[in-house]
Amino acid sequence: MKNIAFYLMTLPAVFLFAAFHTFPAVQGIYYSFTNWDGLSFTYDFVGFKNYLNLFKDGNILNSYLFTFKFAIISTILVNILSLSIAVGLNAKIKGKNFFRGIYFLPNVLGVLIVGFIFNYIFSNVVPQLGDKLHIGFLSTNILGSEQLAWVGIVIVAVWQACAFNVILYLSGLQTVPSELYEASSLDGANKWQEFWKITFPMIAPFFTINMVLSMKSFLMVFDQVIALTGGGPGRATESISLLIYKGGFQGGEFAYQSANSVVYFIVIVLISVFQIKVLQKREMNM
Template sequence: MKRQKRTMNFYRKQSIVFSLFALPQTILYIMFFIAPIICGIFYSFTDYNGINKKLNFVGWSNYKTVFSNSRFTKALLFNAKYSTMLVICILALSMILALILNSNLKGKTFFRGAFFFPAVLPLLTMGLVFNSIITKGIPQLGTSLGFQSWEISLLSRPKTAILAILFVAVWQGLAIPTVLFMAGLQTVPEELLESASLDGATAWQKFRYITIPFLVPTITMVFVLTLKQGLMVFDLIMSMTQGGPAGATESMAMLIYNHGFVERRLSVAMAEALILAVIVCIVSFIQIVWSNRKRIY
């Protein structure tokens, strides 16, 4: 009995110590994550503008305003289009790059370091650099070479502006997914690949039926991270197009910023932010459920 009491006291003391260590992180998590969400939900049902202290409860009025606003629909469609292209490009290119870097390529150590360089650069800085290249450098080069089509900036046309933003996002965002896929490739058993080769399987068949199933958890992680990046894109658009031309590249995050800090309609902006958060959660949940069914244990 005494030994049991000592053991219980020991574990009780240990749990208290662990709780004390976790307390600061828990407080910070509540302050900077839980509390803002609760405040955002509350303010989305008011007419809060960030200046007046007096609040009026308006019910679902802000949400009705959001869904009846053509700018919201346009921004949502832009996000859907941009996110789809970004996810496809990142998944395909990072997987191909991981397969190349995982092979017996000469100088692969150099390439493994070189391709990661864009990931350490801030997106805002990269956006400003590419904005200068696209709006000044390429048109001047086109004038010098006599190429009239180059004299018109890619960012001044709706169809090419999204492609320019996508190029910068893919160039910067390839590194981490590639590293994740390279780590995922290490989980594929060599014995299975060798057995498949002995059975006459082609390289595509081994990739399709052996490699891909083992990479499902990695694919899910890259999908969710890239989807979040695509749905919440802001800094690239702010530094490259500011939502132009004519609102063609105004994303949800950009619209939330304009409504909240430019037009001082913070309650509407919070309603839009909550809608965006719900969309991200739903899509991520569907992808995670699907991946759990396809995962190999």
């Protein structure tokens, strides 16, 4: 009877998950084989036509290039910064709990709110500061430049993502036995040697988790782009998620962008699986 009760308790959650996740996903795959515009009551099946057209669309190619560039650079930066901050916070310093709270604060703030704040900073505060200091490259709004707008998005995304990654790395550092550091100090190891020979190998599983989650999150970037550039200037910072949203819900390309989202989902899964395989293999070789 207890087992039956447990199963019955899970039914509401299963139903809600199926209704708001599984069913829409399956429905999106179904529509990707049609020419439905998202509004009309009639549509025709077109087979794999939408999928074939994806590889001929220059806008989709540009969005994939921007998203991959952004995701790779942001993933590298956020893990370097997060690990450095976590190691510093894990050291014996005064008020480290206060600093832990400060570093976690960006994770509490809404992404859109942070984006709009930084939009104002990049558009007004930084150019005014550049003019007063007579620094040329700071005097212009980088969000208005096709070549530099992505840099602003990287800065905001990395700044906010560091908060969560620092917490994960701190959790990993807590699992490293202090006896290992004591033994290494007796052997004359310096801090750099301790990090590469003890700290990093011991927290390798946490590094794997952070790398996979960071890459997945940055590949799905949407809010930061909306708040900072809206995909502009032109289409210079149009991410895949933003393109799917604009084309599907505003451009009458619901079926076409459904096909794009299916391909996008497959790409993210393949990248995540590849990362896990490579990084776990690296863990075993440490």
